[in-house]
Amino acid sequence: MSLSGKLAVITGAGSGIGRAACNILARDGATIVAIDRIGASAAATIKPLGDSHLSLEVDVSSSDNIRAALNDTLKKYKKPPSIVVNSAGITKDNFLLKMSEQDFDDVINVNLKGTFLVMQNFAQAMVAHNIGGGSIVNIASIVGKTGNMGQVNYASSKSGVESMTRVASKEFGKFNIRVNAILPGFIKSPMTDKVPDKVKEIYLQSCALKRFGQPEEIAEVISFLASDKSSFVNGASIEVTGG
Ligand code: NAP
Numbered sequence: 707m708s709l710s711g712k713l714a715v716i717t718g719a720g721s722g723i724g725r726a727a728c729n730i731l732a733r734d735g736a737t738i739v740a741i742d743r744i745g746a747s748a749a750a751t752i753k754p755l756g757d758s759h760l761s762l763e764v765d766v767s768s769s770d771n772i773r774a775a776l777n778d779t780l781k782k783y784k785k786p787p788s789i790v791v792n793s794a795g796i797t798k799d800n801f802l803l804k805m806s807e808q809d810f811d812d813v814i815n816v817n818l819k820g821t822f823l824v825m826q827n828f829a830q831a832m833v834a835h836n837i838g839g840g841s842i843v844n845i846a847s848i849v850g851k852t853g854n855m856g857q858v859n860y861a862s863s864k865s866g867v868e869s870m871t872r873v874a875s876k877e878f879g880k881f882n883i884r885v886n887a888i889l890p891g892f893i894k895s896p897m898t899d900k901v902p903d904k905v906k907e908i909y910l911q912s913c914a915l916k917r918f919g920q921p922e923e924i925a926e927v928i929s930f931l932a933s934d935k936s937s938f939v940n941g942a943s944i945e946v947t948g949g
Pocket of ligand 1 (some may be wrong): 707717718719720721722723724741742743744747765766767791792794795796798816820845846847848852889890891892895896898935
C-alpha cells in the first residue's frame with residue numbers, strides 16, 4: 707500500500723472532504739490523526755477505522771490548540787506526522803458591500819491563518835525530528851482563481867492558501883518536504899448542501915462533466931499527493947473540478 711507506515715494528520719476530519727481523506731488514506735495504509743473543531747465529529751470518523759488512529763478536538767485558528775494537538779500526537783506515536791492535510795474550512799457568504807468585518811475575519815482566520823498555523827507547527831516538528839519525505843496538502847478552491855460573487859472573504863482566503871503553498875514549497879524543499887494545493891470545484895458535502903438550488907444549477911451547467919464531485923474524488927488526489935508516487939510534484943495547484 708502506498709502509504710504504509712506513514713502517519714497523517716488531517717484537519718476538518720469530521721466532515722466532507724476531510725472525512726473522505728481519513729478513510730482513503732487509512733485504506734492506503736496510513737495511520738490517521740483526525741482533527742476537527744467538534745471532537746465528536748472527528749471521533750466518529752475514526753471509529754470505524756480502529757484503535758490505532760487518533761481523534762482530537764482542535765480549532766485550527768488557535769495556535770495553542772494546534773500545539774496541544776502536536777504534543778498529543780508526539781506522545782502517542784513518538785514521531786510527528788509526515789503527511790499533513792489542511793481541509794478545515796468555512797464559508798460566511800455575503801456581497802462585498804454588505805459583508806461584516808467579523809465574517810471577513812472569521813473566514814480568513816480559519817481558512818488562511820489556520821492553514822498557516824498547522825503548516826508552521828507540524829513542519830517545525832518534521833524538521834526537528836528529521837522526517838524526510840514529508841508531504842503537505844492544502845485544500846484551496848477553484849474560486850480562489852476564478853473569483854465568485856458573494857465570496858470575497860472565502861475566495862481571498864483560498865488564493866492566499868495557494869500562494870502560501872507555493873512559498874512553503876520553496877522554503878521546505880531543502881528538508882525534502884513537498885507542499886501542494888488542490889483546487890476543488892463543486893463537491894457534494896455539508897458545506898455545499900446549504901447552497902441554494904438556483905446557484906447549484908448554475909455550477910452544474912458550467913461543469914463540463916455536468917455533475918458535482920464526490921469528497922472521495924478529492925481524497926484520491928490527496929492520497930496521490932501524500933504518497934511517493936508524486937515525488938517530483940511540489941508547489942503545484944491541482945484543479946479537480948470536472949472541467
Ligand atoms: P465541510 O463538510 O463543512 O467540512 C469542513 C470541516 O472543517 C467541518 O467538519 C468543520 O466543522 C471543520 N472546521 C470548521 N472550522 C474549523 C476550525 N476552526 N478548526 C477545525 N475544524 C474546523 O466542508 P468540505 O466541503 O469537506 O470542505 C473541506 C475543504 O474543502 C474546505 O477547506 C473547503 O473550503 C474546501 N473546498 C470545498 C469545496 C466544496 O465544494 N465542498 C470546494 C472547494 C474547496 P463544522 O462543521 O463544525 O464547522
